[in-house]
Each structure stands twice: as structure tokens, then as C-alpha cells.
Amino acid sequence: MNSPTPSVTSKRTEIKTILTGYAGLIGQEVTVMGWVRAFRSNRFIALNDGTSMNTLQVVVNFEQFDEALLKKVTFHACIKATGRLLESQGAGQDVELLAEALEILGEANPEQYPMQPKAQSMEFMREKAHFRMRTNTFSAVFRIRHGVAYAIHKYFNDNGYFYMHTPIITGSDAEGAGEMFRVTTLDVGNPPRTEDGQVDWRQDFFEKPTNLTVSGQLQAEIGALALGKVYTFGPTFRAENSNTSRHLAEFWMIEPEVAFYDIHDNMALAEDFCKYLIRHILDNYADELAFLDQRIQNQEKNLPKEQRRPMGLTETLRFVADNDFERITYTDAVRILRNSKPYKKGKFEYEVEWGKDLQAEHERYLVEKHFQKPVIVRDYPASIKAFYMRLNDEAPEVPGRTVAAMDVLFPGIGEVIGGSQREERHEVLVQRMHDMGIPEEELWWYLELRKFGGCPHAGFGLGFERMVQFITGMGNIRDVIGFPRTPGNAEF
RNA sequence: GCCUCAGUAGCUCAGUUGGUUAGAGCGGCGGACUGUUAAUCCGUAGGUCCAAGGUUCAAGUCCUUGCUGAGGCGCCA
Numbered sequence: 059m060n061s062p063t064p065s066v067t068s069k070r071t072e073i074k075t076i077l078t079g080y081a082g083l084i085g086q087e088v089t090v091m092g093w094v095r096a097f098r099s100n101r102f103i104a105l106n107d108g109t110s111m112n113t114l115q116v117v118v119n120f121e122q123f124d125e126a127l128l129k130k131v132t133f134h135a136c137i138k139a140t141g142r143l144l145e146s147q148g149a150g151q152d153v154e155l156l157a158e159a160l161e162i163l164g165e166a167n168p169e170q171y172p173m174q175p176k177a178q179s180m181e182f183m184r185e186k187a188h189f190r191m192r193t194n195t196f197s198a199v200f201r202i203r204h205g206v207a208y209a210i211h212k213y214f215n216d217n218g219y220f221y222m223h224t225p226i227i228t229g230s231d232a233e234g235a236g237e238m239f240r241v242t243t244l245d246v247g248n249p250p251r252t253e254d255g256q257v258d259w260r261q262d263f264f265e266k267p268t269n270l271t272v273s274g275q276l277q278a279e280i281g282a283l284a285l286g287k288v289y290t291f292g293p294t295f296r297a298e299n300s301n302t303s304r305h306l307a308e309f310w311m312i313e314p315e316v317a318f319y320d321i322h323d324n325m326a327l328a329e330d331f332c333k334y335l336i337r338h339i340l341d342n343y344a345d346e347l348a349f350l351d352q353r354i355q356n357q358e359k360n361l362p363k364e365q366r367r368p369m370g371l372t373e374t375l376r377f378v379a380d381n382d383f384e385r386i387t388y389t390d391a392v393r394i395l396r397n398s399k400p401y402k403k404g405k406f407e408y409e410v411e412w413g414k415d416l417q418a419e420h421e422r423y424l425v426e427k428h429f430q431k432p433v434i435v436r437d438y439p440a441s442i443k444a445f446y447m448r449l450n451d452e453a454p455e456v457p458g459r460t461v462a463a464m465d466v467l468f469p470g471i472g473e474v475i476g477g478s479q480r481e482e483r484h485e486v487l488v489q490r491m492h493d494m495g496i497p498e499e500e501l502w503w504y505l506e507l508r509k510f511g512g513c514p515h516a517g518f519g520l521g522f523e524r525m526v527q528f529i530t531g532m533g534n535i536r537d538v539i540g541f542p543r544t545p546g547n548a549e550f
Numbered sequence: 551g552c553c554u555c556a557g558u559a560g561c562u563c564a565g566u567u568g569g570u571u572a573g574a575g576c577g578g579c580g581g582a583c584u585g586u587u588a589a590u591c592c593g594u595a596g597g598u599c600c601a602a603g604g605u606u607c608a609a610g611u612c613c614u615u616g617c618u619g620a621g622g623c624g625c626c627a
Binding site: 096098099100101102104115117120133146147148149150151168169170171172173174175176177178179180181182184185236237273294296298299300301302303304305306309310311312407408417418419472473474475476518519520521522523524525534545546 | 551561577587589590618621
């Protein structure tokens with residue numbers, strides 16, 4: 059009855075298919091394959107194949123099976139079961155598979171296998187990244203991660219955007235988005251040198267210094283000024299020594315760039331886009347959200363009330379999807395903060411002063427206390443923002459020059475989006491680059507975009523993992539990417 | 551990079567003013583039971599107390615340094 063040698067065929071029915079459309083399958087013979095989540099009473103196997111949150115109950119009449127075979131039905135062992143699908147006699151499920159044949163596709167010796175059928179810490183599972191996707195939490199997170207990625211492409215495609223691939227290796231270090239990873243084929247221990255002792259980059263692969271990209275924006279602007287509406291969605295690298303729950307050295311970023319858009323169009327796009335992504339997950343991953351919601355509640359039930367989330371996960375997502383984001387200027391934000399209770403009581407660690415960047419504590423006050431919803435802050439002081447952001451006209455009620463920059467701030471994770479209307483005026487851009495010490499010769503092509511057929515345009519960068527973090531409610535960004543790269547960590 | 555906290559069994563943790571043989575729950579293993587749903591019951595094994603050095607009659611406990619992790623901050627998405 060039981061074949062000792064595994065013979066995998068493609069004739070399997072996915073468990074999601076069985077559980078969501080079992081009506082037509084009752085009484086029929088089906089084959090399922092998956093990983094054992096539990097083996098109760100030597101009779102009931104809870105089988106999960108990754109297609110959904112749910113398990114199929116496989117019933118084995120242990121009298122009919124070899125004892126040595128059943129001994130191998132252990133936690134996370136991979137099995138194949140064939141039998142008839144029946145209405146369940148038990149209370150916990152509608153249908154169950156009465157196994158007629160059972161095959162072990164991959165053993166998981168419980169004395170050696172590190173995962174256990176119990177709650178384990180996020181830190182421990184991070185060290186077991188090759189196994190953690192088999193857990194309820196991580197399989198839910200990674201199905202949702204896929205869902206968000208899909209929704210991104212669908213949103214842009216349905217709205218007439220073109221997906222554009224920008225280079226991973228860049229020869230420019232003027233993008234101004236942080237420390238970069240050097241890319242080289244030179245012998246790092248003994249690089250060729252010029253006569254004055256400097257590394258001779260002309261002998262390197264690209265005959266110049268190159269780095270991993272920190273942003274595809276500058277190239278996306280090329281696309282926008284030809285195709286009108288483009289977006290990028292690719293890996294991004296920052297060599298910052300950032301040790302936080304919201305930073306990765308390697309992450310994925312979405313960067314739409316749109317010709318003829320100003321900062322207000324840009325904000326409208328950002329808000330509509332965020333809401334679309336959230337709605338897509340609400341509509342398609344309700345089981346996953348319910349599980350993650352429950353998980354957070356269990357986690358928080360021991361915390362004092364004021365440290366708990368004000369709303370459940372699903373509730374939060376609905377709220378964000380259904381309500382307008384608050385839109386304020388940086389100047390307004392400063393005024394609100396200076397009139398706030400924590401400011402007057404001296405609770406802020408950092409000074410709130412026009413011209414200084416808003417700190418995390420300030421952003422959190424605006425989002426979580428004052429407005430209690432996502433906030434878009436725009437028109438930041440020019441002195442604290444990048445050279446390519448469009449210089450606003452002087453305004454009498456504003457203390458200094460500002461640029462048409464915008465940050466979308468979400469509760470819990472802070473900045474999800476940073477963007478701007480781009481400076482399209484050649485002479486203004488040249489002046490800004492000069493003032494900020496950006497070498498013009500490195501970005502000659504970027505400047506030429508302003509000389510030949512330029513136009514007003516705008517765009518933004520959305521941190522993919524931060525959005526997934528928000529939607530899944532995961533506390534640490536390292537738990538929403540399969541194989542996180544952070545300072546001192548590049549395992550797997 | 552800075553600040554704070556932590557590191558004890560496979561996992562999560564307890565371990566009193568420094569004092570005999572370092573404990574629990576879960577997991578594992580052995581057995582019982584068998585329509586279970588985090589199955590239940592009985593039994594059992596399992597320890598470089600992060601590392602090195604130091605103080606002391608005596609260190610899991612105190613001190614120094616280092617390593618690793620977490621939380622917060624900065625940089626940002």
C-alpha cells in the first residue's frame with residue numbers, strides 16, 4: 059500500500075482549492091502534498107501546503123499503516139497523501155481527507171529540526187530564515203508581500219504607467235540618498251595605483267568608480283520625459299550603518315515619475331496608490347490579516363493599555379483606506395508642534411524650529427496624536443532637501459525658501475514615501491547644484507533633460523518593505539523580507 | 551554610529567544579600583489512550599550558565615574587556 063520510494067507526480071490538488079471549493083470534490087479521490095503542522099492522536103494530520111493559512115485534515119486509520127511510516131509523520135515533514143475527500147465527522151473542519159496511501163516525501167527528524175510546534179521568537183526565526191516561511195506568521199507575511207507587489211504592478215498598469223528598469227550599478231555618486239556600496243572587480247587588497255598613490259579606477263571594470271544604486275529616480279525622470287508615466291520597482295542599496303526596525307541595507311523601492319504632474323498631483327497619486335494597495339490586501343488576504351491581527355492582539359494583551367494599538371490591524375487598514383490623508387505644509391507642522399502639549403512641557407528631545415528637519419518624535423506626534431491618520435507634509439525648507447526638488451516661490455508668511463517636497467507619514471513606521479516635484483528650470487537647477495556642491499559634469503545628462511524638451515514633472519519613492527510592514531503589522535522590517543541585509547548580516 | 555537592556559536545557563524563561571547537586575513550562579524521546587483541534591495522561595533524557603580575564607574561601611550571580619541580539623535615537627524609504 060505504501061511505496062517506500064517517493065514518486066512525486068504533478069497530480070496534486072492544492073489545499074486552498076479543496077478548502078474553498080470542496081463541494082465538487084466530496085467523495086472523490088484526491089492527492090495532496092504539503093508539510094505537517096500537527097499529528098494528533100496518531101490519527102489526524104493537519105497539512106499545509108502554503109497555498110493558504112488553512113490546513114487540510116488528513117485522517118489516517120493507523121491500524122492500516124506501517125508504524126515505522128507513521129513515526130515519520132513529524133512536525134514539518136513533507137508528505138503526500140491520497141484518499142477520498144469526505145465530510146468531516148469532527149467539529150473543527152467541514153471536510154477531511156481519508157488517507158488510503160501515505161508517502162513521506164521529506165523527513166524532518168524532530169530531534170534535529172530546530173522549528174517546534176509552538177510560539178517561537180522573531181529573533182530565533184530570523185536565524186532560521188530557511189525554515190521560517192513554513193510558519194503561519196511568515197507564510198502570511200510573504201503571501202501578503204506578494205499581494206502588495208502584484209497590486210503595485212496592477213495599479214500602475216491599469217492607470218497607463220510603464221514599468222521601467224533602471225540600473226542596479228550606477229556610475230554616479232551624486233544621487234544624494236546616502237552611503238553607497240562600491241562595486242569593483244579590482245583586488246581590494248592590492249588595487250592598481252596612480253602615480254600619486256590613489257586607486258586607479260580607470261583600470262576597474264567600468265573604467266570609473268561604480269556603486270550599487272540608491273535610487274532609480276534620476277533615470278526614471280528620463281522615462282517620464284519620454285513615456286509620460288513610468289514607475290520603477292527594484293532593489294535599492296544603502297550602506298548606512300542603520301540599526302533600526304525600519305531600515306535595511308538592501309530593500310525594494312517603487313518610484314513612479316510623471317510628466318506634467320505638480321506636487322499636488324503627486325500627493326494625490328501617493329494617497330490613491332497607498333489606499334489601492336491596502337484595499338487590494340483587504341479584499342484578497344482576509345485570512346492572513348485575521349491571523350496577523352489575532353497575533354498582534356495576543357502579543358499586546360500583556361501590555362498596559364496605553365502601549366497597545368488603538369485599533370486592530372484590519373480596522374487600521376480600513377481606516378487608512380477609507381479616510382483622507384491630512385495634508386499640511388512643513389510651516390504648518392512647525393506651528394502645530396510648537397503649540398503642542400509635549401512641546402510646551404519640554405517633552406521633545408529635539409528642537410522644533412523652522413529650518414530644522416522634523417524628527418521621528420515630531421512626525422509621530424503629528425500622525426499618532428494630533429491627526430491620528432496618515433499625514434502628508436510638503437514644502438520643506440530648501441536647505442534640508444535634495445538638489446533636484448523644485449524651488450517654490452517666496453511666500454510672505456513663510457520664513458525661508460522652500461522646495462516642493464513631500465513626505466507621507468504613517469502611524470507606527472513614520473516615513474513611507476518621500477517625493478517631490480522636480481526642478482525643471484535649467485538655470486535654477488544649475489544654481490542649486492552649485493550651491494550644494496553637486497558636480498555638474500557627473501549629471502550632464504540630467505541637466506540636458508532640462509535643456510531639451512523638459513517639462514514640469516514629479517514623483518516619489520515608496521519603501522516597499524515599509525508598506526508591507528504597515529499592512530502586516532510586523533514590528534521589525536527584517537521580518538517582512540525573506541533574507542534581510544543589515545549591518546553585519548548577510549546570511550542566506 | 552550613539553544610548554539602554556539582555557545573553558542560563560532544543561525554544562521561552564526563573565534563579566533571593568555571592569554559599570551544597572542550577573530549575574520550570576513548552577519541545578524531544580519512551581509508554582498509555584484513541585474522532586483529535588495548542589489533544590490528554592504517565593515516565594525520561596537533556597546544561598561550555600555567551601567568551602576571555604579578574605575579585606573572593608566560594609561566582610550563573612560582583613568587576614573589566616570583547617562578541618551577539620533586542621529596543622530607542624540618528625541617517626532615510
